[in-house]
Amino acid sequence: MEINKIEELIEKYLEGNTSLQDENILKTYFTAQNIPIHLNQYKDVFGYYNEAKKETSKENILPKKQKSKRWIGIAASIVLVTMIATYLYQNTPKEEDLGTFDTPEEAFVETHKALQLVANNINSGMENVSYLEEYEKTKKVIFK
Amino acid sequence: MKQQEFITLIKPFKDKLYRLAKRMLISNEEAEDATQEVLLKLWKADTNTFKSMEAMAMTMTKNYCLDQLKAKRSNNLSITHNNYSDNSSLENQIISKDNLYTVEKIINSLPEQQRLIIQLREIEEYEFAEIAKVLDMNETAIRVSLSRARKIIKEKFAEINNYGNK
Known part of the structure; x- marks a missing residue:
């Protein structure tokens, strides 16, 4: 298209008197490579409009999203309630039969055994603690 | 109206709403929020009564954005955004x-x-x-x-x- 025709269109364009068709002629014209230098400034303006048209929203359409979110919430609360219920149910203390002894002597012997067991375990623990003292000694050498 | 119907109805102009919102609010996030807000309103409204859904939606977006901008000004918040630096x-x-x-x-x-x-x-x-x-x-x-x-x-x-x- 001739330059003076384009210039004429630009004049009209700036006055807001061009039709969409005219404006499309301008937009196409300015996508071309060799544009006279005095018109170069319009190239970027129209170039920008062409680019800006391509931008899209990245978000999904809402109603779908909301609905699924609500379902997740309901499902999660059901799971939670079930879990708490089973937990409580399993942890309720049951009446257990602990066994009884018939004579005080028998009971004494068993109690003695049990206490002996506990005492042994405590002592075996103490052996390991003695290692810690070694560390303490070394530490004193270093840090004084 | 079914959800699928609604989605096909709004598809042709959804991005136009987003671009308009972004032009007004500048930030991507706020524009996404505005778009979702308008679509939700459309979804709740009885859309069968609207002659041109697109024009309606565009008007709603415009109003929503102007409200947002007004709210920001009255809160004395500067309209800043981090989409680009100067x-x-x-x-x-x-x-x-x-x-x-x-x-x-x-x-x-x-x-x-x-x-x-x-x-x-x-x-x-x-x-x-x-x-x-x-x-x-x-x-x-x-x-x-x-x-x-x-x-x-x-x-x-x-x-x-x-x-x-x-």
């Missing part, structure tokens, strides 16, 4: 891409009304009658405002470019 030394380095960015910056600095009109006319390519419907203005006023905006863009762009070439 770095002029960098600007001179990548000229071709950067010129487009300069145009964007100029447009976004226009008054709200002109920004709306530029967006609808130049980017979405609406007829004057359609713009009049969306913005609830008469066509002459739109032409005047559009002409003013186009001239400002042209002048500011020339100014910045000559300045950079010195």
